[in-house]
Amino acid sequence: MPNGAVAAHGEHQNHHPALQHHFEDLEQQHEASTLGMWLFLVTEVMFFGGLILAYTLYRIWYPAAWALGSEELNIYLGGFNTVVLIGSSLTMALAVRSAQTGARRATVGWLLFTMSLGLTFLVVKFFEYKEKFELNHVPGPNFRFEGAESPHVQIFFSLYFALTGVHALHMVIGFVLLSVIATMAYRKRFSPEWYTPVELAGLYWHFVDIVWIFLFPLLYLVDRSHRIV
Amino acid sequence: MVVESPVNYLNVRHSVASWLLTTDHKRIGLMYGIFVTIAFMVGGIFGTMIRLELTTPQGDLMAADTYNRMFTMHGVTMVFFVLIPAVPAILGNFVMPLMIGAKDVAFPKLNLLSWYIFVTGFIFTLTAMILGGVDTGWTFYTPYSSQGSESNVLITGIGVFITGFSSILTGLNFMVTIHRMRAPGMTWFRLPLFIWALYSTSLVMVLGTPVIAITLLMLVLERGLHLGIFDPRLGGDPVLFQHLFWFYSHPAVYIMILPPMGVISEVIACFSRKSVFGYSFVAFSSLAIAVFGFLVWAHHLFVAGISPYSALIFSFLSFAVSIPSAVKTFNWTATLYKGAIWWKTPMMFALGFLGLFVIGGLTGLFLASLGLDIYLTDTYFVVAHFHYIMVGGAIMGYFAGLHYWWPKMTGRMYNDSLGKFAALLIFVGFNLTFGPQFILGYLGMPRRYHMYPPEFQVLNVLSSAGASILAVGYVLPAMYFLYSLKWGAKAGANPWKATGLEWTTQSPPLPENFAETPVVTEGAYAYSKREMKVA
Numbered sequence: 001m002p003n004g005a006v007a008a009h010g011e012h013q014n015h016h017p018a019l020q021h022h023f024e025d026l027e028q029q030h031e032a033s034t035l036g037m038w039l040f041l042v043t044e045v046m047f048f049g050g051l052i053l054a055y056t057l058y059r060i061w062y063p064a065a066w067a068l069g070s071e072e073l074n075i076y077l078g079g080f081n082t083v084v085l086i087g088s089s090l091t092m093a094l095a096v097r098s099a100q101t102g103a104r105r106a107t108v109g110w111l112l113f114t115m116s117l118g119l120t121f122l123v124v125k126f127f128e129y130k131e132k133f134e135l136n137h138v139p140g141p142n143f144r145f146e147g148a149e150s151p152h153v154q155i156f157f158s159l160y161f162a163l164t165g166v167h168a169l170h171m172v173i174g175f176v177l178l179s180v181i182a183t184m185a186y187r188k189r190f191s192p193e194w195y196t197p198v199e200l201a202g203l204y205w206h207f208v209d210i211v212w213i214f215l216f217p218l219l220y221l222v223d224r225s226h227r228i229v
Numbered sequence: 230m231v232v233e234s235p236v237n238y239l240n241v242r243h244s245v246a247s248w249l250l251t252t253d254h255k256r257i258g259l260m261y262g263i264f265v266t267i268a269f270m271v272g273g274i275f276g277t278m279i280r281l282e283l284t285t286p287q288g289d290l291m292a293a294d295t296y297n298r299m300f301t302m303h304g305v306t307m308v309f310f311v312l313i314p315a316v317p318a319i320l321g322n323f324v325m326p327l328m329i330g331a332k333d334v335a336f337p338k339l340n341l342l343s344w345y346i347f348v349t350g351f352i353f354t355l356t357a358m359i360l361g362g363v364d365t366g367w368t369f370y371t372p373y374s375s376q377g378s379e380s381n382v383l384i385t386g387i388g389v390f391i392t393g394f395s396s397i398l399t400g401l402n403f404m405v406t407i408h409r410m411r412a413p414g415m416t417w418f419r420l421p422l423f424i425w426a427l428y429s430t431s432l433v434m435v436l437g438t439p440v441i442a443i444t445l446l447m448l449v450l451e452r453g454l455h456l457g458i459f460d461p462r463l464g465g466d467p468v469l470f471q472h473l474f475w476f477y478s479h480p481a482v483y484i485m486i487l488p489p490m491g492v493i494s495e496v497i498a499c500f501s502r503k504s505v506f507g508y509s510f511v512a513f514s515s516l517a518i519a520v521f522g523f524l525v526w527a528h529h530l531f532v533a534g535i536s537p538y539s540a541l542i543f544s545f546l547s548f549a550v551s552i553p554s555a556v557k558t559f560n561w562t563a564t565l566y567k568g569a570i571w572w573k574t575p576m577m578f579a580l581g582f583l584g585l586f587v588i589g590g591l592t593g594l595f596l597a598s599l600g601l602d603i604y605l606t607d608t609y610f611v612v613a614h615f616h617y618i619m620v621g622g623a624i625m626g627y628f629a630g631l632h633y634w635w636p637k638m639t640g641r642m643y644n645d646s647l648g649k650f651a652a653l654l655i656f657v658g659f660n661l662t663f664g665p666q667f668i669l670g671y672l673g674m675p676r677r678y679h680m681y682p683p684e685f686q687v688l689n690v691l692s693s694a695g696a697s698i699l700a701v702g703y704v705l706p707a708m709y710f711l712y713s714l715k716w717g718a719k720a721g722a723n724p725w726k727a728t729g730l731e732w733t734t735q736s737p738p739l740p741e742n743f744a745e746t747p748v749v750t751e752g753a754y755a756y757s758k759r760e761m762k763v764a
């Protein structure tokens with residue numbers, strides 16, 4: 001029995017420190033975590049899907065209100081944010097690549113860069129929201145909008161705030177997540193052998209970007225063609 | 230023979246913290262068991278109040294408004310805190326990793342988090358009840374829920390919203406576990422059918438639950454801020470809420486019934502000493518139910534003014550979903566045929582399930598047909614139909630599973646005669662409670678009213694009398710189970726001489742489930758009729 005205990009202890013010593021006891025090896029752990037993240041993203045698609053269904057229904061019912069509401073959004077700020085987020089996806093991908101090759105400093109650097117782009121997005125979003133509050137375009141008792149379409153424009157802004165609000169919440173969560181990952185990277189927790197958390201955080205970050213790539217045209221670009229021409 | 234270790238998952242640690250911080254799927258399963266049992270009692274009390282009120286035609290026990298709160302809280306508690314978690318979160322958590330030969334689920338900490346989320350949601354909902362309850366019906370239909378109702382819709386909605394995430398995370402955890410944690414040799418077609426059922430259920434949880442979450446979020450915002458999303462005066466569409474609600478809540482019926490169906494496959498195979506007839510058909514019928522289940526939601530809206538063409542399609546698809554259910558029923562019956570039937574408590578519950586599920590399923594076809602549904606909508610016929618599925622089916626299946634795996638979970642045997650008696654009481658009491666409701670509904674008695682014309686009294690009294698038998702049937706297992714914990718005979722590793730990896734380890738199992746990772750060399754139901762049964 002003591003021999004067995006020593007053997008078990010010795011075996012434990014050979015384990016990678018990140019390997020959890022219920023997995024056979026790191027590969028199984030990596031595959032399980034990755035599948036879990038993809039499934040989580042599927043649930044997120046369904047989550048946003050409910051709101052986008054409501055959006056679609058009312059856009060079909062009230063095209064005029066949708067055009068009016070969309071005109072109120074600042075296309076330049078929205079466009080700027082789109083560029084910022086797509087850029088942050090690039091820096092995130094570079095962070096994952098650096099982790100894969102074991103470049104610790106580069107990993108931390110790219111993660112911090114990604115976080116700062118995320119923060120830029122949120123600051124711009126804050127000023128967009130602030131303007132809506134000042135113009136009384138926030139749905140609720142204080143909502144004001146001239147014209148007969150006012151109640152329908154309120155539905156547009158309800159969905160605007162719900163969609164961008166839930167998206168912004170995901171950005172905040174992503175920011176916190178990346179700060180944890182960056183700290184772990186700084187403390188040399190990752191190696192080319194095991195960098196699953198960086199990769200999963202990357203998947204999440206790209207997903208939040210993709211949501212915005214859908215939201216930007218859905219909300220900002222309704223019936224704008226005459227302006228571009 | 231299994232070499233017994235004195236250490237098992239129950240006695241390895243004793244402190245309260247060792248339970249509250251555990252990541253052991255077996256302990257988490259038991260912890261769900263405690264809260265689901267509490268919820269079952271709470272929901273049962275509300276149900277009792279409904280049956281008491283309906284014993285007489287007049288509204289003499291409570292006012293109409295109180296009655297509205299009773300049936301709402303009965304529905305909310307039973308659906309979200311009993312039926313949805315009962316089999317997956319208690320039995321699934323406990324036996325699924327054992328059945329596939331894993332040490333734990335893929336994400337044990339996430340599993341614990343799911344439990345905490347569940348308890349938080351439950352506390353919110355209980356708080357709403359203590360503050361006076363909610364009266365919208367468990368369906369929370371707008372615009373009543375968003376503006377008319379003066380009850381605690383907000384807190385209840387938030388409670389159900391929170392609980393949804395527990396369901397999502399459990400489903401995700403189960404799917405990853407089944408994909409990635411199977412023991413060597415445990416191929417997909419060697420998996421027990423309970424695992425196939427859990428996998429299909431998890432698919433519904435992962436795809437459906439986020440939609441109810443966002444819907445309830447919209448409802449909460451609408452109620453708080455009067456946004457107009459569901460308010461027809463402001464251009465909103467209350468029917469949109471019904472679509473979104475049933476997009477989850479109809480598939481949720483399959484969250485409730487698929488796992489018990491999986492239990493029935495296990496129990497019928499074991500107590501017929503036969504392999505399940507048409508294994509792959511039963512396995513794929515679970516997946517088919519999960520997929521079809523997403524395409525039938527609008528059959529709840531036949532009277533809500535949806536287009537006749539979509540009604541036609543949804544009616545057709547609702548008929549179609551009966552095919553995989555019928556495949557299962559016929560295959561279970563074929564498994565019984567020429568089997569060596571062993572009359573034990575789990576088998577009694579499983580046979581009870583078969584009888585009640587067939588009635589519930591066939592009456593569902595009545596409601597799927599467009600013309601008849603208009604006549605029967607919101608009558609007691611509907612109430613009887615879904616109780617036959619959700620209580621007659623799901624709770625019978627849960628009890629079958631609980632009686633089947635109790636010796637594994639606790640290491641003790643319960644009194645089999647009392648168990649059979651309880652199964653009989655529940656079967657008789659159930660039919661007496663809900664059988665008359667089919668007739669009441671057909672005669673035109675609407676649901677959700679606290680008064681009714683005097684000519685309906687006889688059938689209502691029969692129903693209430695049946696409910697009292699049912700109540701005894703549910704209390705009895707609680708008593709002999711508790712008794713067995715201390716005085717029950719030792720179960721041993723495999724009291725039913727069943728196949729399946731969960732029976733190859735000791736009872737109660739080791740903290741890490743298996744002394745060494747099992748290797749699987751044959752299918753799930755390698756039973757032999759010649760094998761002698763234990764007395």
